[in-house]
Amino acid sequence: MERRKLLGSIAAAAVGSTVPASAAAGSGSGGDRSHPKPNRRSDILPTGTERIAETFSDQLERELHHGAQLAVYHEDELVVNLAGGTTGPDGDEERIDTRHVLFSTTKPYTAAVVHHLVDRGLIDYDDYVVEHWPAFARGDKRKKNVTIRHVLSHQSGLHAIPAIDDNPAVWGDPDEKERLVEEAELLYPPGTRTDYHLLSYGWIIDGLTRNVVGRQIDEIAEDAIFEPLGMDDTGIGLEGEHGEVATLVGFEPYSQITEPESPGYNAYVADLFNRPAVQHSVVGAATGIGTARDLARFYNCLLNDGEDVLSERVTHAFTSVEVEQAEDGEYTRRGLGVRFGGQPGDDFGVTASHAVYGHGGLGSIMTWADPDNDIAFAYVTNGIRDGYEHGQRVSRLGDTVRHELS
Template sequence: MIAMQELVQRTIDQLVESGAELGVQVAVYRHGELVADAVAGAADPEGGRPVTPDVPFFSASTGKGVTATVVHVLAERGALDYDTPIAELWPEFGAHGKGGATIRHALTHSLGVPAVPSGLTVKDLADWDGMCALIAGTEPWWEPGTRTGYHAVTWGFVMGEIVRRAVGKPISQVLEEEVAAPLGIADELYFGVPEAELGRLARLEDAPGSAGMLAAMPADLPLFKATPPAVTPSAAYGNDPLVLTSDIPSGGTMSARAVARMYAALLGEVDGVRLISPERLREITALATADVDQMVGFPAPRALGYNLGRPGADPQQTPSVFGVPGMGGSAAYADTATGFSYAVTKNRFFPGPSAAVDRIAALVAEAAEN
C-alpha cells in the first residue's frame, strides 16, 4: 500500500503549498495495518514548528467519536447497557420529565437537551459538576426519544457523567486506561490534556473567510440558539489552555494516527488489541435515527454515537462508513465494508465543509475499490 502513502502525501502537500492549509496530518489504516501516515506544513503558525505524526491537534467534535468509543468499550465489558435509563445512574437527570431518557437516547442526540444558556463561558465549561447540574436541571425541548437534534455542547457532559456514574472515574481516565494505553496512543489522544503537554500541541488559526461563513448562516438557526458564541469552537477556543486541559468530551485533542488507530481497533484487531466484538460493532454502526435534525434542519443519519455516511458523498449511498467530523475541518471515520479507517487533523480552522477531509475520504474509497 505504498501508493496510498504517496497519494495522501501528495494531496496534503498540495493543500499546504496552495495556502489552503497550514499544517495537516493524515493517517489511514486498513485491516489493522497503518498504510499511510503523512504530515505537511507547520504545527505553529508563528514559530513555524513542523507538523510531525505525534503532534496532537484540538479537533473539536471529532472527539465525540472518541467519547462514543469509550462508552461502547464499557458496554462491551458489561459496565453499562444502552437501554438503561440515565436516571438510574444519575438520579438528578430525571428532572422535568427526563426519567425515561436512556443511554441510547443520549448516543443518538435524542435527549432533548441540546442547549446551554446564552451567557455560558469557557470557565463554566471547565466546571464539570456545575455543567452536569445545569444539564440535569434543564427542561427538555422535546420528549426524549421522539426527535433528534445535535447536542453540540451538552452531549459530552451527559456521556461523560454516565461513564463517571457507571465506573466511578472521569472519562479522561477511562479513555486512557481502556482505549489509549492498550493501543499505545496515550500521549496522542486526550480529553483533558496534561498541562505539561500543552507545548507539544499544534496551534490553530482561523482560516480567511471563517467569520463570513458563520455570518452567512441563518441567524435563527436553532443550533446558534443552543450554542452561544463564547463556547462555539474557533481557533481561539481551541488554543485556550482552559479548554485544552479540561474534560469537555464534546471535543478532543488528538493526532490523526491515534484516532485512526482507535477506529481501526473498533473494526478489528490492531497489534493484538480489539476494542469491541464483531457483534457489538454491527450493533453500534447500524442506522439508529435518520429524521430531520432539529438543530440544523436536515436529515442526519446516525448510529450509536457516530454519523453515518462518507464525507463528501451521499450518506444513503455509503451507510457502512461511520465517524464524526469536527467543526474546523478535522474528522475521523471507518468503513465496516472495506476495513479502512482514516483521520485528518489540521490547524487552519474553517467552520464550513473540509476539502481536505473530502479529498482523503475519496482517495480511501477509490483505494477500496481497487
C-alpha cells in the first residue's frame, strides 16, 4: 500500500474519529477516564504522537501483519487509538472497534477476577484451593498443598493438563474441564519452581470461581471489571452472535514457507483460534476477545490503584513482584497475574524499567503499564509470527511510545 494512503487511513482511525461516539466511548461508569470524547477531525493525529503513528504504519507497510490496533493512555487520558490494515487476508478495513483474539493477554483479566473475589472477602491468596474446591485434589492428594497464590504466580505444579490442553473439543464444557482438572496429577511440588501455565491458568481459575460463587470467570469479569470500566467490546469467550472477530493468520519461518504442504505451529494455532467453537469457549488463559483500547483502559485502571473496580490493597498485590527465578532457562519476574520488565531483550521495550508490568500474547499482542511515566499501552495484531520477529516489533513500538510521551 502506498505510504501516504496508509498513513491517511490510520489518521482516519485516530481517537474515535471514524467510529460512532457510542462505540468509541462505551456506556459504563467510571467518569471521563472511561469515556474519552471522540476527536471528530479525521485528518490529524493528536499532537506529539505522529512518530508513534509512523512506527505503527511502518509495520503494516512491511506486511508484518494484515491489521493492527494501538491504544495508549498517558496521564489518565486516551492519547492514541489507532487502527490500520485489514481484518484478515481478504478482510474489511480494520477499525478501532474491531474485535481480536487476545491470547495470553487474557490472563490478567482472569487474574482480576481472583483479585475481585479477594476484595469481596470470599477467598484469600494463601488459601489452599481445596478449601474452596474440595474435589480439586481428587486425582492427586499432593494438590491439597496448592494455594491460590501458587496458581496466580505460575507455581502450582500444574503448568500443563494435557487432557484439556490438547483437546479443544472439551474447552466449551465447564463441567468436563473441572473434572479433568480434579483428576490431573502434579508435575512438581507447588511453590518449588515457576513454569508458565499456558492454558491451565484458565482451567484452574475457572474451576475455582465456579466452586466459590457458582459462576464462570467470563460472567464475573463482565459484571465486576469490563462493564464498570466501559470495556464494551471485551469478553472472555464470545457470547452469542456478538460481532465478528478479526481473522488470525500464521506467518511461518522461511523453511515453512517453502513447504506449504507442511503447515507449522503458527498456522495451526491461527486455524484453531479462528474456529467459532473455540472463540465461544471460556478459556481464561487465551480466549479474551476485545480491542486494544479496552486493554489499555484496563491497565490505566491499575495505574490508578484499581479505581472503583479493585481496591488499592489488591491492586498493589496484583502489580507487585511475587517471584524472581529461572523459568524455562530464563530469568523471570512475575506477580499475581502480570510479569515485570527491565530484562535484556524484554519485549516491553529496551527502555522499559523494572517497574513496568503487563503481559504479552501470541501474535505480537502486547500490553503493559509504566508507572514511572504514567503510560498504559496495548498493541493488538492478527498476524502470528515467531518469537524474534514478535519481540522486535513490539519492543520497537513500545520504545517509541515511551520516548515520545515521557
